[in-house]
Amino acid sequence: MHLYFLSLPSFGLITLLLSLNCTLECDSPNDISVRPPTRAGVQNTLSEMVSDYRKCFSYSSSVVYSSGFSLHRHSCSPVLLFDAEVEKYCPENMVQIKRTLEKEVKQCQLLIIWTDCDREGENIGFEIIDVCKAVKPNIQVLRAKFSEITPNSIRRACDTLSEPDSKVSDAVDVRQELDLRIGASFTRFQTLRLQKIFPESLANQLISYGSCQFPTLGFVVERFKAIQSFIPETFYKIKGMNFNTQRNTLVFNPTLTSPFHLFFVSVLHEVEEDTVEFSWKRNRLFNHTACLVLYQICMEDPIATVTSVTSKPKSKWRPLPLDTVEMEKLASRKLRISAKETMKIAEKLYTRGFISYPRTETNIFPPNLALGPLVEEQTQSSVWGAFAQRVLEQPGGPNPRQGKKSDQAHPPIHPTKHSSSLQGNEGRLYEFIVRHFLACVSQDALGQETVVDVDIAQEKFSTSGLMITARNYLDVYPYDRWTTKLIPVYEQGSQFQPTAIEMVDGQTSPPQLLTEADLIALMEKHGIGTDATHAEHIETIKSRMYVGLTSDQRFLPGELGMGLVEGYNSMGYEMSKPNLRAELEADLKLVSEGRKDKWSVLQHHIQKYKTVFIESVHKAKKLDEALSPYLGAAQEIPEEQQQDMEIPLPIRKCPHCGRDMVLKKKREGNGKYLTCVGYPACKTAVWFPDMVLEVSRDQSICPTCRPAPVHMLKLKFRRGSLPPMMPLEFVGCIGGCDETLREVLDLKYLRAGGSGGSGGGRGDGPHPPAPPPPTAPSSNARPSLPPVPTVVPQPQPPPRALSVSASSDSNTIVCNCGQQALLLTVRKDGPNQGRQFYKCNGGTCGFFLWADQPGQQGASQSWGAPLQVSQPPRTTVNSANAGQTMCHCNETAVTRTVQKDGPNKGRMFHTCGKSREQQCGFFQWADENTPPSGAFDGGYNGGGNGGRQARRITGAATADKPPAAKRPRTCGICHTPGHTRATCPQR
Structure with missing residues (x-):
């Protein structure tokens, strides 16, 4: 059996196919079956093609699926709609048709799509294919292409069945998703804001935005403003006519004395009751004196000499085929x-x-x-x-x-x-x-045109006449006009005296308001919409009251439409101009032709419109100011509502879901936190401690951290919360490369694949509990942020049982947790690039060890063994090298200066003086105090490339004693957990 699917505009095709010798069987409006009466009675191409099969026809009055956001977004920030998941669903009114398709396709071997042969029709066809293939994946699918519902056209379509074109359907999918995201985001922003700003005028009005309808509105506003700004100028010219009265007439209006007037002169000649007007070759002048001088010269010798008489065939072209x-x-x-x-x-x-x-x-x-x-x-x-x-x-x-x-x-x-x-x-x-x-x-209509040129006192004038010889297409096409214009017979070299030579004035006129035809022409010229959607966009701006119509059916912008266009233009983004949408339409055409990828075009335009949207929201007051002259004074919005309407700018990408991470204010207190816009689906967040008084986004971008861009942060700290040598205000990177910021805030960076919070797991490692939601921040919670990957994991063997005896595997390196350590390689540019090291597999104990470190390579690590890499840098005071800094090799360290661009450029540090292959990995900033022995609170090894050292490691641990649980941080004054010395109330 063959299944034919038709959209409702093609429903007349069912009748035609039935007339091709088929019998109708109809169980319901959505279940139409057609069966041939007998094989012997089949007499046409369609019936011959399917004579041995049952034929089933179904139709749709619309698309099978609609697009929408997967979650209810009625209370979300509009900017989230650019990244929210979009899904296709079957509307309630289409469920019955979907069921009919699923039922009928079970008995079919061939599916033929008969939807309209345009982009939208192809997309509907693929929706039908998806429904049918979900039930019968192996069904053969063909596409019928036709342009008219006639027997010959249908036979041709049946003879030329082809494969459906997925590229054309992809272009529609891209357009639909972009229109949904762009329209929903801007419409929600405009409506929610302007209803609060102008409650008396817009309290119950939907203020929609569309990437096509707004440029369409822009054309209307632009023409209206051009008329408003038009300054008319009076002009003058010489006008001469010739009558058979043989009288010379000089006409001059002495009141026309403005130097800004445009002058023109015309010569008139009347012969045998026919008046012939000669046009001045200069046409018109804007200078009164210049025109007056030329006019007086003509009047001194007003004899016209015929300089040329040219006769040539003239055609009026018939119209082009109709699109x-x-x-x-x-x-x-x-x-x-x-x-x-x-x-x-x-x-x-x-x-x-x-x-x-x-x-x-x-x-x-x-x-x-x-x-x-x-x-x-x-x-x-x-x-x-x-x-x-x-x-x-x-x-x-x-x-x-x-x-x-x-x-x-x-x-x-x-x-x-x-x-x-x-x-x-x-x-x-x-x-x-x-x-x-x-x-x-x-x-074409044919005629004969005669052009006569004359000379009066060296000023040139001309006139023309037309004789139609064959009307041809004009006989059936009354919408074009071409009339005969008779002039007397002039001979070259002959002279005559014009009946009248006049110097007359006129005024330049402004352009007229746009008609619907003018507006459609502009939309087509600038690539706004398609031939199928022009009328829809025009109706939208009319129904939204953005524009109205004058008595002669010309478009006049409304107050709301004027204010919206002026507001967005004042922001610097000419969103009423066609550039953005025209580029999108051009890309959609390339997608339909297979010359551009669907997903790359989609992401490119989402990011472009999202950037414009975020900037527009931050400049929203300009929109209020532009609308105020039309809708009255803007209403003041309470500060808390103003904050809810603000859209924070992105700081970096979330490592878990890839969405933006932004700064938001805590609901309790005045602090801020960094959170993923995908909350609550994604709970990645960084909570800044109370000692951070202010934090904001800087325009500078970190050149190191990825994925770019990672914006720097401006931070201001509470006085007394930082070491004396550190400034209270500075700019740092939250991406993981800024050692100063990482040390001060004690950030524990999240790893991609974890569940969020303060230090998510690495996929195969243990995962900590999920953090509390951002709605209830804790002032002393540890901030966390995903790391910038500077190392690439190497393949590791499966973990083996921990052994603390001397007989354990000599090649096994274990961390302080007793687990097999993970071998990594330094990828970041620096003195240790390419060097291998070990670190804790779960990232919990802070273990670190260079793989090539002397005395450690190949040695079994026990829980209680003191780690060489965690020993503090030493300053020798009792030897020949007294006062000098010693590295782990027990040799004098060398002092170097940071040359790489960044926050530490120019800063001096101590490091091992050996060659790179033999370095022990020692590192110490020259301007930092050496911590006391036995109380080293881990710094950074290898210039920040090797990870953080374990804190407060001592040699007292034993192999049979597990690591002690981490105690909560307490105040150094009152010894109470929950706050620090800087914020202690007893201070």
Whole structure:
């Protein structure tokens, strides 16, 4: 059995297929089955093709699926909608059709898609394919392509079945998702904010935004402002006419004395009751004195000499084949039918078989389309039948004028059969389409033009006349006008005296408000929308009250529309301009042609619009200021509501989910915390301690941390909370490369793959409990942040049982937790790049050991063995090297200066003086005090490349004693946990 799926605009196709010798069986409106009566009775291509099969037809009045956000986002920040998950779901009104498809496809071997042959139709087709393949994955799928509902067209479609084009469907998926994200984000932002700012005017109004509708509004506003800013200028010119009265007349208005006027002169000549006006070759001047001088020269010798008489053939071209945009424009101008109504009527005419598919960008008739039968069909008309017969009899038969556009999908719009019963606007639009078709396959109008040039006192004037010799297409196309203009016979070299020479004035005029045809032309020119969506976007800005119509059907911007455009323009982002959307439309075309990847285009434009959105929100007061002159004074918003409306700028990407991490204010207290915008799905967060008084995003970007960009932070600390040598305000990186910030805040960086909070696991390691939600921050909670990977894990053997005896495996390195240590390699640029080291597999005990460190390589590590790498740097005072810093090799350390750009550039440090291959890994800042022996509170080894050393490691631990549980941090004054010495109330 074959299953044919048709969308509702093609529903008339069911009737046609039934007329091709099939019997209808209908159980419900959504379950239409068609069976051939007998095999012997099959007489056409379709029935022959499926004569041994049961044929089932189903149709849809709309798309099967709709797009929406996977979670309810009614209370979320609008910026989150750029990253929120989008899913497709089946609307309730389409469930029955989906069930019908699932039921029928079980018995089918072939699925043929008969949806409209445009982008949207292809996308609907793939929705149907997805539904059917979910039930029957191996079903064969073919695509029928047609442009009109006629027997010949359907037979051609059946003979030329092809594979569906997924690239065209992908372009629609990208457009739908972008329109959803962009529209939802901006609409939510505008509506929530402006309803609070202007409650009296906009309390209950939806203030929508669309990436197509806003540039459409921008065209209307731009024209209106051009009219407002237009300054008219008065002009002057010389005007001369010739009458057969043979009188010379000089006319001059002495009151026209403004130097800013435009002057022009015209010569008139009347012969045998015909008035001939000669135009000045200079046309007009804006200088009164200059025009007056030239006029007086002409009047001193007002004899006109004919310098040339030129006669040449003249043609008025017949119209191009009709595409959708041209049909909308001409219907608006000539028939006074709106674009929306035009497309609605055209769709009806198409489904009833009167015209071809009305959504096409093509104005070239394909060579394989037989035009003769289409013209012959119109010979039945009592109105234009005679002209159609003339077209058939003209030399060469129907000969259309060809345009330059083709969408390679549909031919130009043309009639497919004759009708004399259509009434109202349906009849008027059908008549226009027929007349346009007959005109474009006819011949150009022909005429003879005569141009006469004359000279008066060396000033040049000219006139022209026209004699129409063959009207041709004008006989059937009353929408064009071409009239005869008679002038007397002039001979070259002859002279005559003009009847009148005048110096007259006029004024420059501003452009007119846009008509619907003008607006559609601008949308097409700048790539806003498609031929199928122009009318929809225009109707949207009308329904939102962004624009209105004057009595002569011209667009006038409303107060809300004016304010929105002016507000966004004042921000520096010309969102009312077509640039952003035009680039998107161009990329969608490339996706449909397979020249660009679907996902790269999607992500590129999401990020572009997201950047514009964030900046627009931060400059939202300019939107309020622009709307105030139209809607009244802006309402003051309480500070807490203002904070809720603000959208923080991203600091870096979350290592768990890839979304942005931003700074937010704590609900309790004045502090801030860094959190993922994906909360509550993602709980990654960094809580800054109370000693951080202020934290904000700096414009500078860390050149080291990845994934870029990682923005630096401006921090201000409480007085007394930092060592004396450190400033209370500085700029640092939260990405993991800033050692100073990492040491001061004691940050424990999250690892990708963990569950969030203060130190998530590494995928295969133990995971700590999930942190509390950001709504209840603790002032003394440890901040945490994902690390920047500076090392690449090497393959490790499976963990083996811990052994503390001398007989244990000599190649096993264990950490302080008693687990096998993880071998890593330093990747970060620096003196230790490429060097291997061991660290704790779970990241809990802070163990660190260079793999090539003397006396440790290959040695078994027991829990109680003191670690060489955790010993503090030593300053020798009782030897020959007294006062000098010694490295782990017990040799004098060398002093070097940081040359790499960053917060530590120019800072001096001590390190091992041996070559890189033999270095012990010793490192110490030259300006830091040496901690006392036995109380070393781990610093950083290897210039920050090796990780953090274990804290307070002593040699008292034994192999049979597990590591002690970490005690909570207590105050150094009152010894009470929960706060530090800097914030102690007894201080």
